Amino acid sequence: MRIAFVSIPRFPCAVAVQRDPALARRPLIVGDAEQPKRVLDCSASASAEGVRRGMTVRQALGSCPEAVIVPPDPVLYRGKWESILDALGGVSPEVEYEELGRAYINVSGLGSHCRGEEALAAHVVETVRAASGLDVCVGLANGKFPAFAAAIASSRSGLVVPAGGEGAFLSPLDVELLPVEPEIIFRLRLFGIETIGEVAALSVQELQSQFGFAGKRVWQLANGIDAEPLRPRPLEEKVEASLGFEAPVAGVDVIVAAAKQLLSRLRLSLRGRAAREMALQAELATGRGWERRIVMREAVSESERLAFVLRSSLQNAPPPNAVRSLSLRLSGLAGETGKQLSLGKRGRLQRQLEEATRQLKVRYGYSPIYHCVDVEPWSVIPEERQILVESDA
DSSP: OEEEEEEOSSHHHHHHHHHOGGGGGSOEEEEOSSSSOBEEEEOHHHHHTTOOTTSBHHHHHHHOTTOEEEOOOHHHHHHHHHHHHHHHHTTOSOEEEEETTEEEEEOTTOGGGTTSHHHHHHHHHHHHHHHHOOOOEEEEEESHHHHHHHHHHOSSSEEEOOTTOHHHHHTTSBGGGSOSOHHHHHHHHHTTOOBHHHHHTSOHHHHHHHHTTHHHHHHHHHTTOOOOOOOOOOOOOOEEEEEEEEEEEOOHHHHHHHHHHHHHHHHHHHTTEEEEEEEEEEEETTSOEEEEEEEEEEEEOOHHHHHHHHHHHHHHSOOSSOEEEEEEEEESOEEOOOOOOOSSHHHHHHHHHHHHHHHHHHHHSSOOOEEEEESOTTOSSGGGTEEEEEOOO
16 A cells, blocks of 8 residues: 655644744744643754653753744644544545644545656645645655654655655664654664664564564564555545634623624535534734534534523633634534433432433443442342442443
């Protein structure tokens, strides 16, 4: 299978520099908002000073005191990356999302449509640049690991490894690129092995004697053999509408009214279908993004119920600052279904109890509600007559 690996190195930093080009002139650290504050990403110049992802911001400033620290903006990162994935979906329907800034796409048979694989790689590069405005590296090869190595090791935007040449291409590269446990890399270096070609020169038996079952996997990767299947992200239809304000607004009532207006715009797009998830996004006056995702227990099509859920969510957790623009996305679309309701008060109470039990199970990972089940009701020992069983109701 011909795989193209798309890589946007240091994705959060690249997005931050795109938003504020002045940040490109100094070492940059994107500091995580969690406590203690840790480095989410850093620029190449900060990395050269010893800054690493995962270290505390205090340690990072000790290594690179002249660095500029910017807070992360997950909403902006996710929105830009999703637009890139949607654009890649126009190249191939099979796109695997690995993490922010990294994706695999199945390009088998597409080279003939672009006058060769070199042109195909260039087309993928232009597609990502048009969707995001960011620089990207693309590697194309047989298998996921050779494609990954081609993108990482290439000094150009796109590099194509010809079919059957994966082993020769990987041979001079550092063993650090192998997607294996860090302990395996450490032990390979203890043996004086520095390149992938030196690993490929060993036999499967020699590697298995050191690393067990993982030895065969190491040998296959070193020889450019990677049969790991692509895991494409599921394709789902989404409907979305946006609204901008002439001046930033801060009142919850105004934001709720705007959200209802967006909901009314999407009513025709639903065409009688129901939505399982709502995502309300806003651009704050500070320039940062804000998002509220609402996953409903069942698909909802009634505008009144959707508006009630929106109002309740905004009243409980409104945006932290004034809002410049607002967008609403409905996803998880499904056809409307009927529900048979029970007559009488007992049926209504039973449904409420079952729903409360399901919510508790989702929250805690297990059901804290138990019920008794007869096991040996004839036993003379009371403890053996019944047992408590976790309730799934």
